[in-house]
Amino acid sequence: MSRSPSDHAAPALRVEGINASYGPVQVLFGASLRVEQGEMVALLGPNGVGKSTTLRVIGGLLKPDSGTVHLGGMDATGWAPRKRVEAGLSQVIGQSAFGSLTVAENLTMHGYAAKDQKWVKEAVEAALAIFPRLNARRNQAASTLSGGERQMLALAKAIVNDPKLLVIDEFSLGLAPVVVGGLCELVRRLNDRGAAVLVVEQSINVALSLVHRAYVMEKGEIIAEESAAVLAADPDRIRTLMLGGHVAEAG
Numbered sequence: 745m746s747r748s749p750s751d752h753a754a755p756a757l758r759v760e761g762i763n764a765s766y767g768p769v770q771v772l773f774g775a776s777l778r779v780e781q782g783e784m785v786a787l788l789g790p791n792g793v794g795k796s797t798t799l800r801v802i803g804g805l806l807k808p809d810s811g812t813v814h815l816g817g818m819d820a821t822g823w824a825p826r827k828r829v830e831a832g833l834s835q836v837i838g839q840s841a842f843g844s845l846t847v848a849e850n851l852t853m854h855g856y857a858a859k860d861q862k863w864v865k866e867a868v869e870a871a872l873a874i875f876p877r878l879n880a881r882r883n884q885a886a887s888t889l890s891g892g893e894r895q896m897l898a899l900a901k902a903i904v905n906d907p908k909l910l911v912i913d914e915f916s917l918g919l920a921p922v923v924v925g926g927l928c929e930l931v932r933r934l935n936d937r938g939a940a941v942l943v944v945e946q947s948i949n950v951a952l953s954l955v956h957r958a959y960v961m962e963k964g965e966i967i968a969e970e971s972a973a974v975l976a977a978d979p980d981r982i983r984t985l986m987l988g989g990h991v992a993e994a995g
């Protein structure tokens with residue numbers, strides 16, 4: 745991946761002072777976070793505190809009331825989702841796929857914005873190797889996949905795009921531990937290539953085994969920021985931050 749020196753200087757993602765609402769109900773209150781180039785960061789917190797909403801603002805799916813989103817040093821606050829993808833953002837959102845295309849076609853198509861098409865070919869094969877269930881169905885129409893298989897396809901698609909910033913919501917939800925392990929491997933490979941990663945993850949064990957740093961969110965605000973190693977060594981602190989264990993601590 746070729747990047748200008750100024751790209752290296754700016755964080756991959758900088759979210760600053762985001763206020764966001766659904767209709768009259770405000771759910772984000774001045775949320776700020778950053779992901780440095782090449783860094784892996786988790787956004788943790790109990791249910792309903794605004795983690796997914798933060799990701800929606802980052803992806804351009806929800807317009808904030810105020811605040812800014814910078815991608816690689818560029819002010820992307822007003823950008824459409826597609827422009828963000830073209831700037832290197834890849835986001836795992838839901839399980840959408842082109843139903844009439846096969847699994848392999850869905851994956852290849854998703855790499856359209858990648859500069860390095862050789863990587864796309866390799867990444868499609870790597871993703872299918874991680875998910876044998878998908879590989880066995882590579883020539884099957886996506887519309888015929890089960891719910892779990894669709895989730896695997898959604899995760900595989902985000903990786904194929906060779907992103908500069910990979911954003912994943914509910915990383916391990918509904919997937920068997922062996923699949924989650926394989927997925928972590930794939931994310932690490934991407935990170936080794938220079939991609940920054942932001943994950944929202946209910947399993948703290950999975951999150952802290954993957955990332956360098958974590959933010960904890962509570963009622964639409966970031967209430968703590970800590971290195972993953974420090975947090976992992978202090979389960980009491982995690983429990984306190986997570987409000988008495990609302991978030992599953994077992995992987």
Ligand SMILES: Nc1ncnc2c1ncn2[C@@H]1O[C@H](COP(=O)(O)OP(=O)(O)OP(=O)(O)O)[C@@H](O)[C@H]1O
Nearest residue numbers: 766767769771789790791792793794795796797798
């Ligand atoms: N489309 C929507 N319309 C109205 N309210 C919404 C909408 N989406 C989310 N909310 C509300 O906004 C708040 C934050 O939701 P959000 O999904 O961002 O939380 P979260 O931290 O990701 O939760 P979880 O871990 O359960 O996914 C919640 O009170 C939720 O009910």
